[in-house]
Amino acid sequence: MMLGLPLAFASPLVLFALAALPALWWLLRLVPPRPRRVKFPPTKILIDIAPKEETPSRSPWWLTALRLLLATLIILAMAGPMWNPPATTSGARGPVLLLIDDGWPSAAAFEQRLRVANQIIASAESAGRPVAFASTAKPVITIGIETPSSVRERLRSLEPSPHTPDRSGVLPPLGRFLAAQPQAEIVWLTDGIDTGRSQAFLAQLKETVGSHTLTVYDGGTPPVLALTGATNTSGGFNALIIRAEPGPAQVGRVRALDTRGLPIGESTYAFEPGKTEAEVRFDLPVEIRNDITRLDIVGERSAGAVQLIDARWQRRTIGVISGATADTAQPLLSPTYYLGRALEPFADIRTVEGASPSEAAIRFVEGRVPMIVLTDVGTVTAEARDALNRFIDNGGILLRFAGTRLAGAQNDDLVPVKLRRGGRQLGGALSWETPQALAAFTRDSPFADIAVPADVRVRRQVLAEPDGLLADKTWAQLLDGTPLVTAEKRGRGLLVLFHITADTAWSDLPLSGAFVEMLKRIAGLSAAGRPAAEGLAGLPGQARANERVAPNRVLDGFGGFIRPPATAKPIPADWREPATADYPPGFYGPPDGTVAVNALGADERLKPLDLRPLGAAIERYRVGEPVDLRSPLVIAALILLLADGIAVFVIAGGLARLTGGRAARTAAVLLALGAMATLFGGPADAQTRRAQDRPPISTGNPADDAAVRATQATRLAYVITGSREVDEISRAGMDGLTRFLSARTALEPATPQGVDIGRDEMAFFPMLYWPIVAGAGEPTPQALLKLDAYMKQGGMVIFDTRDAATARPGQASPAQATLRRILAGLDIPELEQVPRDHVLARAFFILREFPGRHSDGSTWVEAIPPASEDEPARPARASDSVSPIIITANDLAAAWAIDRQGNPLLPVQGEARQRELAYRFGVNLVMYALTGNYKTDQVHVPALLERLGN
Numbered sequence: 001m002m003l004g005l006p007l008a009f010a011s012p013l014v015l016f017a018l019a020a021l022p023a024l025w026w027l028l029r030l031v032p033p034r035p036r037r038v039k040f041p042p043t044k045i046l047i048d049i050a051p052k053e054e055t056p057s058r059s060p061w062w063l064t065a066l067r068l069l070l071a072t073l074i075i076l077a078m079a080g081p082m083w084n085p086p087a088t089t090s091g092a093r094g095p096v097l098l099l100i101d102d103g104w105p106s107a108a109a110f111e112q113r114l115r116v117a118n119q120i121i122a123s124a125e126s127a128g129r130p131v132a133f134a135s136t137a138k139p140v141i142t143i144g145i146e147t148p149s150s151v152r153e154r155l156r157s158l159e160p161s162p163h164t165p166d167r168s169g170v171l172p173p174l175g176r177f178l179a180a181q182p183q184a185e186i187v188w189l190t191d192g193i194d195t196g197r198s199q200a201f202l203a204q205l206k207e208t209v210g211s212h213t214l215t216v217y218d219g220g221t222p223p224v225l226a227l228t229g230a231t232n233t234s235g236g237f238n239a240l241i242i243r244a245e246p247g248p249a250q251v252g253r254v255r256a257l258d259t260r261g262l263p264i265g266e267s268t269y270a271f272e273p274g275k276t277e278a279e280v281r282f283d284l285p286v287e288i289r290n291d292i293t294r295l296d297i298v299g300e301r302s303a304g305a306v307q308l309i310d311a312r313w314q315r316r317t318i319g320v321i322s323g324a325t326a327d328t329a330q331p332l333l334s335p336t337y338y339l340g341r342a343l344e345p346f347a348d349i350r351t352v353e354g355a356s357p358s359e360a361a362i363r364f365v366e367g368r369v370p371m372i373v374l375t376d377v378g379t380v381t382a383e384a385r386d387a388l389n390r391f392i393d394n395g396g397i398l399l400r401f402a403g404t405r406l407a408g409a410q411n412d413d414l415v416p417v418k419l420r421r422g423g424r425q426l427g428g429a430l431s432w433e434t435p436q437a438l439a440a441f442t443r444d445s446p447f448a449d450i451a452v453p454a455d456v457r458v459r460r461q462v463l464a465e466p467d468g469l470l471a472d473k474t475w476a477q478l479l480d481g482t483p484l485v486t487a488e489k490r491g492r493g494l495l496v497l498f499h500i501t502a503d504t505a506w507s508d509l510p511l512s513g514a515f516v517e518m519l520k521r522i523a524g525l526s527a528a529g530r531p532a533a534e535g536l537a538g539l540p541g542q543a544r545a546n547e548r549v550a551p552n553r554v555l556d557g558f559g560g561f562i563r564p565p566a567t568a569k570p571i572p573a574d575w576r577e578p579a580t581a582d583y584p585p586g587f588y589g590p591p592d593g594t595v596a597v598n599a600l601g602a603d604e605r606l607k608p609l610d611l612r613p614l615g616a617a618i619e620r621y622r623v624g625e626p627v628d629l630r631s632p633l634v635i636a637a638l639i640l641l642l643a644d645g646i647a648v649f650v651i652a653g654g655l656a657r658l659t660g661g662r663a664a665r666t667a668a669v670l671l672a673l674g675a676m677a678t679l680f681g682g683p684a685d686a687q688t689r690r691a692q693d694r695p696p697i698s699t700g701n702p703a704d705d706a707a708v709r710a711t712q713a714t715r716l717a718y719v720i721t722g723s724r725e726v727d728e729i730s731r732a733g734m735d736g737l738t739r740f741l742s743a744r745t746a747l748e749p750a751t752p753q754g755v756d757i758g759r760d761e762m763a764f765f766p767m768l769y770w771p772i773v774a775g776a777g778e779p780t781p782q783a784l785l786k787l788d789a790y791m792k793q794g795g796m797v798i799f800d801t802r803d804a805a806t807a808r809p810g811q812a813s814p815a816q817a818t819l820r821r822i823l824a825g826l827d828i829p830e831l832e833q834v835p836r837d838h839v840l841a842r843a844f845f846i847l848r849e850f851p852g853r854h855s856d857g858s859t860w861v862e863a864i865p866p867a868s869e870d871e872p873a874r875p876a877r878a879s880d881s882v883s884p885i886i887i888t889a890n891d892l893a894a895a896w897a898i899d900r901q902g903n904p905l906l907p908v909q910g911e912a913r914q915r916e917l918a919y920r921f922g923v924n925l926v927m928y929a930l931t932g933n934y935k936t937d938q939v940h941v942p943a944l945l946e947r948l949g950n
Contacts (some may be wrong), residue, residue, distance in 0.1 A: 006617050011674045052759070065645070105192075143173045164304075165191075226243075234344060238282075246273075259591075261294075276605070299914075303579075307598055316348070318347045330471045336351065336375065379405075388891070400498070436480055459507060485765065555599070569583060647796070715752060716738055731752060733894065762795060769892070800892075819876050849917065860888070
């Protein structure tokens with residue numbers, strides 16, 4: 001790199017010739033004097049002869065500068081300049097150790113890192129140096145010498161891991177390798193993210209590397225974004241978007257998905273300049289928010305950009321009923337105030353104003369509230385009692401708090417244990433005991449892992465009558481053994497009783513954090529709509545001591561769901577830590593009680609990796625392919641050489657001798673400018689348009705002439721819709737894709753052509769692009785028959801509804817409705833979203849997504865199940881494994897569209913690289929339509945060669 005630019009020279013020593021430019025300036029100052037035209041007689045010439053010797057005239061400054069520029073261009077061209085030069089190794093002769101960060105932070109630019117890694121391997125291979133390889137996210141036992149080809153094969157199968165890499169694990173094998181290879185060179189392709197222990201790692205790495213050459217690649221990649229800190233509050237579902245370094249303002253979107261992967265909502269986040277955190281908020285009803293199981297950042301491809309949600313994030317709806325008059329007289333001292341503050345972080349509280357406790361209970365039961373809380377409610381009506389009993393039997397939770405009304409109630413059967421009349425008062429003037437503290441929670445209690453507050457004292461409580469089942473029903477007790485919280489299973493539900501009030505009248509428990517955790521644990525029993533009695537077994541206190549749950553679905557490094565690998569281990573049922581190599585991020589346990597494991601913890605933040613203490617050479621990742629600049633410099637030098645010759649000719653008077661006028665000088669200047677324009681502008685489009693510039697062949701029949709033109713070269717085609725704006729974008733999009741194909745592939749398509757499906761023949765075109773115009777009229781039956789025949793005979797039609805940004809889940813957009821009417825008249829096969837292993841994803845470029853102007857829409861192709869003998873005939877079955885129909889909503893032509901100067905016509909709604917991916921998808925579409933399943937057939941080549949050999 002030169003001056004921070006991705007520029008290098010193949011022969012940098014040639015640049016020392018630039019030091020000779022001052023001497024060249026001095027040599028070029030003089031030119032022969034311009035001849036003077038003097039009329040005869042000779043006598044006049046003799047008179048004008050100067051008696052002294054004269055020096056030649058100096059050359060004009062602009063001519064000298066032109067010649068110096070010409071010399072500079074020649075020197076630079078001889079030095080072999082290259083833009084985005086490939087990564088190379090040093091000139092040492094020892095082995096090259098390639099160390100790669102392959103955790104989730106590297107996923108967003110993983111292809112870029114693999115390209116640099118392959119360039120380093122190629123450089124080592126050309127120098128005859130062996131190569132060693134190690135990654136930081138996967139366990140490394142030993143590092144050994146390998147051939148460049150074997151390391152290249154390992155890179156082909158390398159994918160980013162979904163967890164944060166633990167770089168310290170590579171230090172012991174690295175030290176052993178360097179001790180055995182004293183001349184080894186290390187190249188570290190880092191992700192640039194500090195994992196929290198990087199300073200210690202860098203210090204140990206510096207000590208381990210010692211005198212060995214170390215080169216670190218960092219920077220030059222898009223900023224890494226991650227999701228963390230998801231919370232389901234009373235106002236909405238919130239999450240944090242974090243990045244490692246402060247940067248400019250940045251705006252993006254986050255999607256919320258349900259268990260089936262369907263979008264529930266979408267929200268926008270915005271980074272302020274210089275900030276590393278941005279908040280995103282989903283303002284949805286609590287019932288919809290409880291269905292969220294996944295958040296992901298649109299456009300980000302990493303496990304860190306995904307936040308998985310389980311029952312812990314669900315907000316429960318709890319109905320609170322109070323029998324105390326203090327709720328209206330002194331609201332800040334009432335039991336409902338303390339309950340509201342304790343339940344607010346994880347539940348939505350509902351109350352009924354102006355109704356008796358019995359009426360409120362009936363309303364809550366009819367409203368299907370999963371949990372009802374009664375605070376100091378004594379006697380209720382028979383109708384309310386029957387409703388509450390049905391509520392508990394059907395799986396609900398009834399939580400009661402004691403008070404003077406409950407202590408004085410008679411024949412109250414809505415309690416888990418039989419109570420004594422009155423209550424027990426501790427520490428009073430007539431009492432014989434002091435206020436009691438809480439005892440430690442037993443292992444069988446749902447509160448087993450909650451810390452017992454040491455400063456809580458209970459001054460009064462309602463007592464339970466002792467019996468043989470009291471110990472089994474006790475969840476919490478005082479130091480003297482009297483029950484504090486009792487519970488009983490009834491039917492599919494639970495009945496729970498706190499033997500104290502919900503306010504501070506009888507104890508200090510409502511002021512402690514343990515009170516919030518106890519209520520949260522009880523409310524969690526009704527998670528995911530399951531009966532409370534079933535949820536009781538899933539609590540840490542009720543589960544077996546060493547209970548573990550196996551992985552169900554896990555994330556790969558790019559944030560997609562995959563089957564659990566063989567190395568994934570079961571996690572404890574109460575797992576709350578970030579993902580590791582043994583416990584990848586994903587969902588663990590049965591579908592009705594999954595535990596979510598994420599790549600990042602709620603409190604984790606990203607920091608840039610500070611490489612300054614390492615003292616190593618720092619290189620930047622290259623963006624784009626290497627570009628050799630010698631050809632443009634040689635062309636520029638030839639143009640300047642021509643301009644120099646014309647200037648010398650004019651200064652020497654040659655033009656005046658030929659024409660004798662000022663107009664000739666002007667003509668010469670215009671001639672020079674024309675030559676320069678020809679050199680610069682002529683060849684640009686010659687190769688691309690060579691096919692369509694051939695003289696047309698006329699047969700006398702317009703239809704035959706069109707057929708001849710269509711068969712002279714491969715052409716892309718688009719359907720003429722009748723909308724001038726849409727058709728112009730389609731034409732410009734096909735033209736842009738044609739130029740891209742000519743620049744990147746061996747295919748040189750001719751000028752794209754619009755097709756009227758009701759009139760024109762479509763068999764000449766490998767594929768048709770059809771943008772759907774909402775509300776457009778349906779094609780005629782004859783046109784649909786022609787289209788159906790075209791698809792059955794090997795043609796491919798790309799239907800683009802262009803509404804990915806406006807379509808709503810579960811609701812057909814106008815363009816989708818129009819497409820459905822069109823497809824109703826066609827024999828369309830069964831469709832599926834493009835699988836990751838589909839030929840379309842690797843027909844030319846290897847792709848994981850298929851964007852256009854938008855990137856959120858799905859892409860659909862024909863679903864081809866494994867063939868069998870008894871399989872019925874399928875309509876429009878793919879010819880040579882090519883789907884006859886492709887449906888997308890990403891507005892492909894708008895991303896491909898260019899103007900006459902080659903500039904994009906329309907912006908893409910995403911990052912800058914999205915347009916490049918859209919063009920690559922277009923190339924894959926064309927190659928897929930032209931070559932079919934050749935990529936799939938490559939796996940059979942070894943078997944075919946073995947048969948031929950036999």
